[in-house]
Amino acid sequence: MSAAAQKPVPRPAPESVPYWQAAREHRLELPRCNACHKFWFPPSRSCPHCLAADFAWTPVSGIGKVYSFVTFHRVYHPAFAQEVPYVVALVELAEGPRLLSNIVGVPPDAVACDLPVKVLFDDVAEGVSVPKFVPLNE
């Protein structure tokens, strides 16, 4: 509970390492099936749409909309004590998959379901960047 509490950084599963490597270079890439051409998330080594194991990490537009969202008022981790109230949203990308992220750059009451958003990258630690979203018109 020290004042120097650090926010958790992602501890990637083996299959999501390429996702975080791309994010580090400020690119949003998801696995895309070479058989049915659909994207999926979270990362895995076979396509949950058709079970093909042939896929490629593929850049996505970074454009999406808020499917749903919540606003944290309670502090569950001391590193977020200065952040509350903050928004965690489920963003549905134009390519289909949904990602949990933060909506930043606007106050919580400016966030709504179906709000169009675009990705940006937050360099949260040395060598670690996480994708976050801002309203598309910001």
Next chain:
Amino acid sequence: MIEPSPELRDVCAVVGASNSRLGKVPGVSSLDLLVEAMRNAIADAGLKVDDIDGIVCRGPDEAYGHHQLIGERLGINARFSTSLDNGGASQILAVALATMAIKAGLATTVICGYGRDSWSRTHSSKEANVRNETRPDSQLAHEFGPEYGYFGAVAAHAFGATRHMHLYGTTRDQFGEVAVAFREHALRNPDAQMKKPLSIAEYHEAPQVVSPFGLYDCSLRSDAAGAVIVTSRERARDLRQPPVLIKGFGSFNNLRGWFADDNMVVTAAKNSGATAYRMAGLGPDDVDTAQIYDCFTYMVVAQLEDYGFCKKGEGGPFVASGALRMGGRLPTNTSGGQLSEAHVEGMLQVVEGVRQLRHTYPADRQVADAEVALVSGHGGNQVCHSTLILGRA
């Protein structure tokens, strides 16, 4: 639509049902609480422990082979025993599995139960209280969540509430009525953890936790356990309590995920309930009382819709009509539920469903002429669901 076997309908009965001490029970393990509830259930049934030849239970999240510890504490071997892993959907699944085992001739009398020490666990230190987490670290997400400050079950369910409000205009006033109605029921239950009345004004004034949920949208942290005993309808005739028949059950698991498809708005209760109704040969109009898995107020609204008590999207107005109150159209969570009695991941819902159908409550707690009770279980990262339909013999 599958066709569940009607041969499972009315072949087994719940003959014992009880709980442990509920609420803040420091210094007692969840295992001890569960054994306490099981001893009470055995006494309630008028059975001897040697009559029990089956155990289906669930342990704490970090447990392995929990049913073995139960057998050791009860001093029995079992023809059929196992521990389940479907979170809050496990408790009804235990009753379903017991019924199937008895029907299959694998056991004659099966005890089912679940116990928690969640109040003690989340009050063991200041840090534990901040984290408010009951699971071990090994079971928590390590990416795609914590880096965004996303923690806990409150937020997960709040996502569904937000989307439901967006689609259907559901309001916090309507969620508040769920909390207020169940608190009113808890005040009639001397065992309940919550002892003070709750007004809709107090609901709105309480601190926000993870919006749209405030404090009273969230279920309790409890040290508590419940247990029931299932046996064949024939054996049940000779026992102490009026037998409560297991008329039907169902299960469904939206394993594609809470965040996939429209699962946070149309829950697995829909398909789980459809199976249970078909096995029972009953429908929502036949249900006299519902005991719904109320981890959060919104989940009651969503499940009432998914079970067909009203149309999808009309759950808010349905609860606002007073339907959930004693004397209402569908008295629900009549012991106070997880919001106000104690949170044992659905186990006390099963116990209360049984008790209502015995017709042994004082008038102020009894759903008049209750013949059929529907009980729900939900859990396992929000996507596992089970449904139990009970009826008077």
